[in-house]
Amino acid sequence: xxxxxVTGSNGLLGKQVVDALLRExxxxxxxxxxxxSECRDPxxxxxxADLTNWLKVDAIFKENEFxxxxxxxxxxxxxxxxxxxxxxxxxxxxxxSRKIFECASxxxxxxxxxxxxxxxxFTDDIINESTKPKPIGDYARxxxxxxxxILELPDQPYLIARFAPIYSEEDRHDMRRRYYLRFPxxxxxxxxxxxxxxxxxKNAAALIVKWVKSWETISGIVNVCDEKRHNTKALIxxxxxxxxxxxxxxxxxxxxxxxxxxxxxxxxxxxxLKFSAYKIICPMQIDRxxxxxxx
Amino acid sequence: MKYTYLTVDVEEWYDLEYLKKxxxxxxxxxxxxxxxxxxxxxxxxxxxxxFVLANVVERNDDIxxxxxxxxxxxxxxxxxxxxLYKKNxxxxxxxxxxxxxxxxxxxxxxxxxxxxxxxSMERDKLDAISKVGYAYDSxxxxxxxxxxxxxxxxxxxxxxxxxxxxNGDFFEYEIPTLKIGKYNLPISGGGYxxxxxxxxxxILLSMYAKQKNNFLLYIHPFELTKTKLPFSSEIGWxxxxxxxVGRKRNLKKIRKVIMLLQSMGxxxxxxxQQQEVGENNEKSIGYRQ
Numbered sequence: 001x002x003x004x005x006v007t008g009s010n011g012l013l014g015k016q017v018v019d020a021l022l023r024e025x026x027x028x029x030x031x032x033x034x035x036x037s038e039c040r041d042p043x044x045x046x047x048x049a050d051l052t053n054w055l056k057v058d059a060i061f062k063e064n065e066f067x068x069x070x071x072x073x074x075x076x077x078x079x080x081x082x083x084x085x086x087x088x089x090x091x092x093x094x095x096x097s098r099k100i101f102e103c104a105s106x107x108x109x110x111x112x113x114x115x116x117x118x119x120x121x122f123t124d125d126i127i128n129e130s131t132k133p134k135p136i137g138d139y140a141r142x143x144x145x146x147x148x149x150i151l152e153l154p155d156q157p158y159l160i161a162r163f164a165p166i167y168s169e170e171d172r173h174d175m176r177r178r179y180y181l182r183f184p185x186x187x188x189x190x191x192x193x194x195x196x197x198x199x200x201x202k203n204a205a206a207l208i209v210k211w212v213k214s215w216e217t218i219s220g221i222v223n224v225c226d227e228k229r230h231n232t233k234a235l236i237x238x239x240x241x242x243x244x245x246x247x248x249x250x251x252x253x254x255x256x257x258x259x260x261x262x263x264x265x266x267x268x269x270x271x272x273l274k275f276s277a278y279k280i281i282c283p284m285q286i287d288r289x290x291x292x293x294x295x
Numbered sequence: 296m297k298y299t300y301l302t303v304d305v306e307e308w309y310d311l312e313y314l315k316k317x318x319x320x321x322x323x324x325x326x327x328x329x330x331x332x333x334x335x336x337x338x339x340x341x342x343x344x345x346f347v348l349a350n351v352v353e354r355n356d357d358i359x360x361x362x363x364x365x366x367x368x369x370x371x372x373x374x375x376x377x378x379l380y381k382k383n384x385x386x387x388x389x390x391x392x393x394x395x396x397x398x399x400x401x402x403x404x405x406x407x408x409x410x411x412x413x414x415s416m417e418r419d420k421l422d423a424i425s426k427v428g429y430a431y432d433s434x435x436x437x438x439x440x441x442x443x444x445x446x447x448x449x450x451x452x453x454x455x456x457x458x459x460x461x462n463g464d465f466f467e468y469e470i471p472t473l474k475i476g477k478y479n480l481p482i483s484g485g486g487y488x489x490x491x492x493x494x495x496x497x498i499l500l501s502m503y504a505k506q507k508n509n510f511l512l513y514i515h516p517f518e519l520t521k522t523k524l525p526f527s528s529e530i531g532w533x534x535x536x537x538x539x540v541g542r543k544r545n546l547k548k549i550r551k552v553i554m555l556l557q558s559m560g561x562x563x564x565x566x567x568q569q570q571e572v573g574e575n576n577e578k579s580i581g582y583r584q
Contacts, residue, residue: 052327054357087330087520095357 003027004212005066007051007100008073010034012168013114016205017070018044024209029064032073051096061103068212069104070112071097077118077139086138093142098149101156110157110215111150112208117162117197117223117286119144122278128287129221137272147221159211159218161204164225164286168201178280179232184244191253193233196283197225210295218294225286256281296561297457297508300468301336301343301553302433302484303329304410305359307351308517308524310376312413312443313534317527326355328520331546333365339553341563346372346410346433349394356401363402368565370408371395371429378415380445388423395427408567410434414470418448421467431466431567433511437479438472457509468566471511473503484513489541493551500552504559512552518545 004021008014009030015038021028022041029045030037037046049056051073074093075084097113104111120127121134135144150158165174175198180187203226211218239245259281267274305326309319336343345362347369352359363369373379374394379387391409398406407430411420416434424432435447452460452467460467472479481487482499491499503510517524521543526535541548556563 052357053354054360055353085328085331085520085522086334087328090330091327091357095361099357 001027002065002067003029003045004068004070005029005031005064006070006072007031008071009039009046010037011072012171013166013201013204014072015039016168016201017072017208020205020209021212024213026212029066031060051100052091054099057096057099057103061106066104066107066109068110068112068215069100070114070208070212071100072114074114074143075139077116077137084138086142089138089142090145093139094145094149097146101146101150101153101158105153105156108156111159112211112215113146113150113158113160114204115143115147115160115162116140117164117225117284119147119162120284122275122282123284124282126285126287127223129223129290136275157215157219159215160221161207162221162223163204164197164199164223166199166201166204174198175230175235178283179235180245181249184239184246186247186249187236187239187245188249188251189233189236190251190256193231193236194256194283195229195231195285197286198230199225203227207295222290222294223286223288224291225288227288229285296504296510296556296559299509299556299561299563300433300458300511300566301341301563302410302511302513302566303332303343303345303519304372304513304515305345305347305351305355305362306372306376306412306515307348308538310348310412311517311538312376312378313537314526314530317530317534319527320525323522323525324354325516325520325522325524326351327358328522329358329516330361332516332519332549333362333367335546335550335553336367337365339557339563341553342367342565343563344368344370344408344433344566346370346408347398348372348376349374349397352397352401359398359401363404368408368567369398369402369404369406370410370433370566371398371406372410373412376412378413378443379411379420380415380417382420384419384423387420388427391424391429392427395429407431408433413443414447415443415445416447417445418450421447421449425462425465430464431468433468433470433566435460435467436470436472436481438470438481441481457507458511459509466567468511470513471503471507471509473499474506475502483511485515485518486537486540488512488514488548488552489518489545493548496548496552497555500555500559510556510561514545514549518542519549520546 004026006017009018010032018028018030018039027043031047031049033050035048051057118140119133119135120131121136133144135141147160167175176183236245263277308325345367371394374390395406409424409429409432411434414434414436436444439446449460452462455461458469471483473482
């Protein structure tokens, strides 16, 4: 029986995808660099491998038959990531992805690729799938190049999912850094709160399962985020109920405009820093039409 | 100048002869960090020749295939980075064939070129690589002051162009030096490129262009990245200086050197692009990009 391959199966999203697929009675093979996996389900087969070793990648695809390839493995965009070289991003996020796509494509196995909305770069407009990507920074550039490598494969069934920043119930770090000055005590609120696009790992896993079941009808590129934007006022309120966010620094709405001007001036020649600051002060907005039509 | 051959010896930082006497933390690798350099070559639309050490292929098969995917030429830098004059001829012949096969299996393409570690080529070894199917070598340098290098005997080779020698179907490419009086000054890469300030290189290359039509540049992955190298605490200041000098700004310097060479009218091409063309009954060398 053919199995569903999940790369990055030990990651935040990978674990949930594996669990969700097993719940739907799929046989799953997970690959990650860790020695072992926490999953003990007999229908789950774990392979410990560094996928930058292409001999290993070739061997995995030769020795197994996959019905679907869900490619989640990669280097994530983190603040510390500024110390990760372009070579490293390119090797893992672009070259490794390209190799996996080529192996999958040899058997025309459908590919799901977890990309990022960061590929769009700065924009004040509401983003949809027709918006022209202008990736800024090594992470976004490496992901965008990986996307391009799928598009070069002839007659290849695929879904490129450009994910909004992902959070889980256990890990809301990426979410909180947008409104905390110091977690868990000190946060700030601008006006009636700012609206941010995020994606719960549960929703991401649900989309992937849906794609596995009906990949023939779900293809192309889709921006993926939660059903509604997350407002920081509501997030702070929820945190306060948990005993966090004891101090809230309130700022008037106009501070946002002032911050934007300051960022433009301070990071005039540093687009990556400007992009990172814009994620907080001028959050992107995503048009959900295509996502809703797929779901 | 007519042609410049840009070459890279794909080896790890701990393969350097003068670092072998120290313990090395081999978890830090520089070969995977050459993507910036590959991007630089793409920006200038330059194809280079990469001499790959066979024992780094397994850990870097993706990088080697990426180099080949970008249409650069791949040659062999030996199986390991041991000096050739320390190897016996039979051992060498077996190794060099094994190395060729390892690299060919990785890039799925024939490997035709060879460069010895530290330009330590000797005539019997040169004959051996010709015998096992290599089409050219690039290990000949006229610089006796460096004790690691060997003064290769190329008796029987005819000079067919500046830096290019031929014996039958086999070619030898010389590593250029600048002749000043009775001295040969190495200016073509490695530590010399890192050590000399750009304005000095500019002057030396201008002098060189008056002597020769062709130029060859050789560099190593550790010279193309700022990655901090985990030297042993026992490393002496001299060896530390030798490996570290000019590394941080070297990629920028290489960019400037490429622009300088292009302004001199040179065309960059890979080794082994040569093919004999008969023209007016005179033999000349033609190059295809």
